[in-house]
Amino acid sequence: MNTLDFLKNKISTIQGQDIDRALSFIEARWIRGKEFLGSPTGILCGAMTWVSHHELVLGVCQAGGFGILASGSMAPKELALHIEHLISARCGPFGVNLIVFHPNFQDLIDVCGQYKVSHIFLGGGLPSNAMFKSLNSYNIKPVAFAPSAALAQRLIRSGAQALVIEGNEAGGHVGPVTTQVLAQEILPVLGKEVPVFVAGGIGNGRGILSYLLMGASGCQLGSRFVCTHESQAHDAFKEAFIRAQARDAVLSYGIDEGLPVIPVRALANKATKQFVSLQRSVLADIEKGTLSLEAGKMKVEHFWSGALYRAVVEGDVEHGSVMAGQSVGMIKSRESCEEVIQTLLKEMVEGVTDLQLGTPENFIKEKVAFL
Ligand SMILES: Cc1cc2nc3c(=O)[nH]c(=O)nc-3n(C[C@H](O)[C@H](O)[C@H](O)COP(=O)(O)O)c2cc1C
Numbered sequence: 377m378n379t380l381d382f383l384k385n386k387i388s389t390i391q392g393q394d395i396d397r398a399l400s401f402i403e404a405r406w407i408r409g410k411e412f413l414g415s416p417t418g419i420l421c422g423a424m425t426w427v428s429h430h431e432l433v434l435g436v437c438q439a440g441g442f443g444i445l446a447s448g449s450m451a452p453k454e455l456a457l458h459i460e461h462l463i464s465a466r467c468g469p470f471g472v473n474l475i476v477f478h479p480n481f482q483d484l485i486d487v488c489g490q491y492k493v494s495h496i497f498l499g500g501g502l503p504s505n506a507m508f509k510s511l512n513s514y515n516i517k518p519v520a521f522a523p524s525a526a527l528a529q530r531l532i533r534s535g536a537q538a539l540v541i542e543g544n545e546a547g548g549h550v551g552p553v554t555t556q557v558l559a560q561e562i563l564p565v566l567g568k569e570v571p572v573f574v575a576g577g578i579g580n581g582r583g584i585l586s587y588l589l590m591g592a593s594g595c596q597l598g599s600r601f602v603c604t605h606e607s608q609a610h611d612a613f614k615e616a617f618i619r620a621q622a623r624d625a626v627l628s629y630g631i632d633e634g635l636p637v638i639p640v641r642a643l644a645n646k647a648t649k650q651f652v653s654l655q656r657s658v659l660a661d662i663e664k665g666t667l668s669l670e671a672g673k674m675k676v677e678h679f680w681s682g683a684l685y686r687a688v689v690e691g692d693v694e695h696g697s698v699m700a701g702q703s704v705g706m707i708k709s710r711e712s713c714e715e716v717i718q719t720l721l722k723e724m725v726e727g728v729t730d731l732q733l734g735t736p737e738n739f740i741k742e743k744v745a746f747l
Pocket residue numbers: 421422423424425427446447448473499500542545546547548549575576577578596597598599600698699700701702703704
């Protein structure tokens with residue numbers, strides 16, 4: 377079955393619209409991303425620590441998206457087990473997210489190389505040239521996160537074959553710039569050079585369509601997949617997501633320049649307040665000389681990983697960190713990955729037809745421009 381038929385089957389519930397034309401329009405926009413990923417759509421499910429295990433990755437891939445395993449909390453042996461599950465389930469192409477400051481970073485790359493993982497998404501900081509070299513030696517496609525246009529150029533020169541631009545609306549650790557601004561800055565400059573995937577605050581197919589129209593090769597969504605049946609998040613974590621509005625997903629900032637921290641977006645609760653008192657006590661210890669700056673930064677990172685474990689795995693959504701993007705307000709119920717992807721595609725097709733982008737004249741122009 378070709379991918380257009382595949383997509384058409386997914387949205388056969390739409391009646392009375394010219395689905396073929398709309399899908400061809402979408403297809404022409406994300407073809408580069410799809411080919412790069414080896415996936416039937418340009419919809420990625422971003423890695424989420426303790427949420428994106430093999431079950432979610434498989435669910436996303438079987439539904440036509442591109443799933444990414446989160447290895448942030450994993451030892452090499454554990455990562456190998458998740459990959460083995462995916463291979464034995466004949467998952468098809470999927471990605472692995474590696475955090476560049478992970479203490480076993482090279483061992484994790486070696487595991488991915490041994491199992492011939494096709495794509496690695498390098499998060500948590502700027503990857504070094506040596507890291508890109510190591511991925512090249514295994515023939516793994518490196519994808520990097522670009523927080524600005526200047527860094528995006530540098531990452532491509534260093535060896536990134538595709539980029540994810542993740543804006544401030546996203547869940548988890550975030551940069552200072554919004555998704556819209558990053559997209560306007562980066563897509564016109566680099567969208568033709570390498571596939572660029574947009575992430576942060578996207579929960580609806582019309583949002584995906586808008587970034588495709590700006591030159592993206594696809595979009596990465598995280599929060600939207602947290603409440604799927606395949607997601608490994610605790611029931612209480614999923615319920616907190618369903619109750620939340622966009623404004624509940626707040627940023628926790630650093631309180632003093634003496635202790636630079638990466639802001640984290642999560643649902644407001646006792647953990648977001650505790651983060652402020654933790655910073656005060658770390659700063660006091662640094663001033664007293666009983667703690668180095670590096671050790672202080674590590675303490676802050678451990679706070680977040682411990683708090684995320686408490687919420688995602690143990691279900692303590694009061695004291696743990698319920699990391700969530702502003703897109704959380706668009707999640708209304710628990711669904712399967714299949715239902716989420718079908719809904720997103722349906723919304724994209726409706727967006728194309730509403731804008732009359734798929735009218736015969738525009739369709740022909742589009743095809744000609746594409747050729
Ligand atoms: C609970 C949670 C955990 C996350 N963990 C990671 C992670 O381990 N590595 C990573 O690169 N991004 C992580 N992210 C970011 C997602 O991969 C994705 O880029 C982000 O959720 C997109 O924004 P959205 O939530 O608005 O869709 C996490 C996000 C959430 C909500």
